[in-house]
Every structure is written in C-alpha cells, then in structure tokens.
Amino acid sequence: MPDKKGYFGIYGGRFVPETLMPALQELEAAFLDSKKDKDFRRELVHLQKTYIGRPTPLYYAKRLTEHLSGARIYLKREDLAHTGAHKINNAVGQVLLARKMGKKRVIAETGAGQHGVATATGAALVGLGCEIYMGSVDMQRQALNVFRMRLLGAKVTEVPTGSQTLKDAINEALRDWTTNVRTTHYILGTVYGPHPFPEMVREFQSVIGKESKKQMFSAEGKLPDYLIACVGGGSNAMGLFSEFLKDISIQMVGVEAGGKGIETGEHAARFAGGSFGVFQGCKTYLLQDDDGNVLGTHSVSAGLDYAAIGPEHPFLRDEGRVRYTYATDGEALAAFELLSHTEGIIPALESAHAVAEAIKIAPQLSKEKIILVNLSGRGDKDVQQVAQIKGIGL
C-alpha cells in the first residue's frame, strides 16, 4: 500500500496543476468511502459477475506446455472478460465512482483502444457522457476499436500532437479534465498518474489476483511458482501481483515492450533504457533525454507503447520483489502465433509479450513447476495489423 501522500517508497505522489488538486482530493475521499460502502461493493460484485462475466477461467494450456516441455503453464483468461480485456474491471469500478460523485461525463485516454472501449462500455452501462482521446498513430493501427467506441456512443477525439500515441492522449485528457473538472471524471486506464489513481486502479484490478489464487488452489492445490504479466502502465500486472506479494516463494516477472531492440532506441522498456523522473502526475521511471524531455517510444503493441511505468513497479523492482524484462516485437509476434496454433487462443499483442517470456523460461524449468500467465486481452483487434506486418492483404 502507498503512504498517505500516495508514495510507494520514493515513487508516486501528486504532481498536477492546482486546478486538479481539489478533484483528486474529492476522488480520494470517494474512493476510500466506496471501500466501506456496502451498496457500492454489492453493485460492483454483481456487475463483475453478471456483466463482465467474472470469474474469468484459469485455463491449463496443455498443448503449449507439451510443446515447450517444461513447466506447466496456466493462463488467466482476462481475454474472456466482457469487451475482451482486463480494462473493463477498472472502467466499471470507476464509472460507479463517477456516478457516486455526481459527475455527468467521463473521459479517458486510450492506446490500443481497449481502455477506450471499456470506458465507453461502462459509460453506456450507467448512462454517462463519454469522450475518448486517442493519438493519430493509434487511431490508424486500431481502427476497429475506434469504430467500436463510436458504436458504444462515445465521442472519439484524435490527438495529432507530439508522438501521436498514448502519452499525448493522456496530456489531452488531462487538459480536458482541467477545463471540465467540475462535471467530469477522468477514468485513467492504468496504475499510473497522480494519487489516488495507482492505488485505486490496482484495487479494481486486484480481482484478477484474488480469483487466480483460489482457482490455482482448486486446480493444483498449491501456489504457482511464477507469475508473468506484460507491463505498459502496469495495471494487469498489479492486478495479478498484488494478491501474491506476500507469498515470497513466488517469482514474479513483468514484461515490457522491447520493440525493435533496446540498442535501436525504438522500444518502451523503461527499466532497460529509462531513468527516474516525474511525468503526468507522478514520480517514476521514464524514457527521457538528458534535458528531461520525454522520448518517443515504439512497440508493435499500442497498449505497451508508453514512456513511463506505474510508480509501484519501480518500487517493487528496487525491493527485488519483481523482476522486469522485455520481449521484442519479433518475440511477441512469434508468441502470438504459437499460442494461436497450439491452444486456439489469439492473444492481444500486449499479452503476447507475457506469453513470450513464458516461452523463454518454461523449457528451463521442471514439469513440477507452475507458471501463471496473465492473458490480459484477446487479439481480435490486432489481427489486421499482424496481417499487414506479414505482408498479407485482407
């Protein structure tokens, strides 16, 4: 848990313009209150079950395990949640909070489009106005999700500034929030930004870890040996890891986007290439130049294409609790295909980064060992892009 000011060790805090400070205090109070509010909890649990489709299954990936002939691999099937990714867990929690605070409108940033779709879905569910900010580059590579958001009644606003990806969408969402803060709640999509977002989003995603623990006990009668999750901002990873932090026998691995390779500079591996700084509301690790300007990033996966990482992650790295590594575009694409062939599951390119790490370590481990991979989303949204990369016209 962070301290009162939202710090995980030296990371976190609340670095925003004054205009937003009262809104963050209001949000923090509403969030703390919602934890004790029985009606709120009841409604959230009810929606998790009847609307999101929770609990999502924990699936033993038998043919992938046999193919790699090493540790036994389980997949936590967040791809089977409503809208196709874990993002909905947070979006539903936050739209309920927005309604509780009396806000009439929600806004969000999106990279891959999954959080935008989840927010648009949540807004439709409770009847709130919705506007989604998305970089021009991301709108092109995730055109399908843009159309989905519009179908769901959201306004999608293109962000043509800067690198035209996720970070620029966040800047624009923050500017909107600064202007419309009295009527609008900003549904940040990951464990990032000013306090209380990192803690709050983790809380709404912690259902992943809680379910996984129970399901693992009924499947194997014991805890897993490894947890693997991809890390963009890091919400699916924190959702899984948070429940297991005290189980010190478990090794946890966060997988960042290695892009075209660290040496090329075209990647989003904040630990491999970044340094300490403050960005978009919190102190954390980010990719920046010598003068403190934020660098452009590259990943085949729009959802991991972000210059900074949620503040709890560098804390867990410093503590030695989580190991962080990366998978390159090529490794993620290979994992994308392998999981499709061996299991009939097309993973999101983001999640394929986690699968790529499992592919690396499983063969080195005995068959007694268990790896749990968080399959954070499904890959339908990525099919067109992968075809394009392979030079196949659709």
Place this chain on the structure above:
Amino acid sequence: MRSRIEKTFKKLQKHGKKAFIPYIMAGDPSLDATKEIVFLFEECRADIVELGVPFSDPLADGPTIQQAAERALQNGVTLRKVIALVEDLRKATQIPLILMTYFNPVMKYGVENFVRDAAHAGVDGVIIPDLPPDEAADFLNLTNPASLNVIFLLAPTSTDERIKKVARASRGFIYYVSITGITGGTLLLNSSFHTSISRIKHFTNKPVAVGFGVSAPEEAAEVAQLADGVIVGSAIIKKYRESPDRVKDYLTSLRQAIQ
C-alpha cells in the same frame, strides 16, 4: 532581504500601480529573438518578464504555447540554454525574470544544481505548474527566498484550505489562474472571478497576479482593477506570429490598460 520581484511589487503598490507581466517562450523562434523580445518588453515598460522553458509534454498549456514549445525544442533549446540566456540578459537589463518550467526538466538538471545555477544567472523566480506546494518541501528547503522566489498557483477550483496553503508557500507573488482550464483559454470576467480574487485577498497580503486567457487590453484593464498584476502569454505569442510589426503597439496598449 527582498528579492527583485518583491521590490518591484512594493514599489508599484506604493504608487498604486499594477504589474504588467508579459510571457514569451524562450527559443521561439530563436534565443537571439527572445533576447530582443525581452528588450522590447522592457522598452514597453513591462515590470516583470516570464520566460517559458520548452518541454515535450506541457499539460497545463493550450495549443499556442504547446506549438511554441515544439518550435523551441526543434531549435535545440533546453533548460540549460535558457539559464545561460538569462545570464547573458543580465549583462544588459535588471528587469525581474521568472522561468516557467515543468518539473521533470528541473529534476533531470538536478534540483540543487538548478536552484544554484538559476539564482547565480540572475533568475528571480520560478513557476512550476506541475509542482504543487504539497510536493515542494524538498525544493523549498534548497531555495533561498531572497535570491529565488518559488511562485505557486491558485485556481478557481481551489478551496479555502488550499488558498491558505498556497498563499503561505508562495514567494514574490501568487499566480491566480483565471480560468478553469489551460493557457490561452477563454476568459470570463464574471462575478465569480471577482469573488475568487477577494477570497484570496482575504487570506493573504501577498501580491496576486492573474494569468491564463488574458488577451484584449480591455480584459487586462478589468483584471488590473482587482489584481496586483496581469500576465499575458498566449496572446503575445499569437500576435508575434501573425503580425510581428504590431507587437509593439499591442504591448503598449496592454501597458496603458494595466495601471
């Protein structure tokens, strides 16, 4: 000992006058041009000059200042170069100079190094929109208020509790953000604007300067009725881009409006 900014406000108050504080993005279109603009500001009797430091992700700024920052970054302008510019300016002018920068470039520079180098170069104050006083304890501990004023911001959304906190921490003056929004937005000089200024004045004797969205001289005049200073940024940059030969007239009309 009083800082140059504090002395300026003291002198103005003695004569019942208000401060005119123009803003320009350093390095847009070039550092040499910025130098000339500062001299023009002084010639047009500005009281204090605010220099923007370009940053890749200026989340408190509207499109005009964002684009100015992009141009300056393309010219290779950095915090280090802006501090050097101030050092150079100090050979020719004693006008109070304030840097407006986001916090990450300062952190990368090193807070201790920044505070030392900026004060040494002749910077009088610094405004960091993404560093609220709640997060500024370390920064303030390293700063000598006699040589470098850290100026904090208040907004229309600020509660009484926050007004007290910001007023206590802010040195030189308090920057009141006139609109709920980003720089260059549309100013609305209604009764709630009036109420906000008097609410701040109720809690503090420190000077209050108003910025964000002040554009027309008539607006500046009205703001000057209530506040101790008026900050104009985006509108000057726009004028400079659209009709550079009329910048001087525009600055003169702003100066006449702010009395």
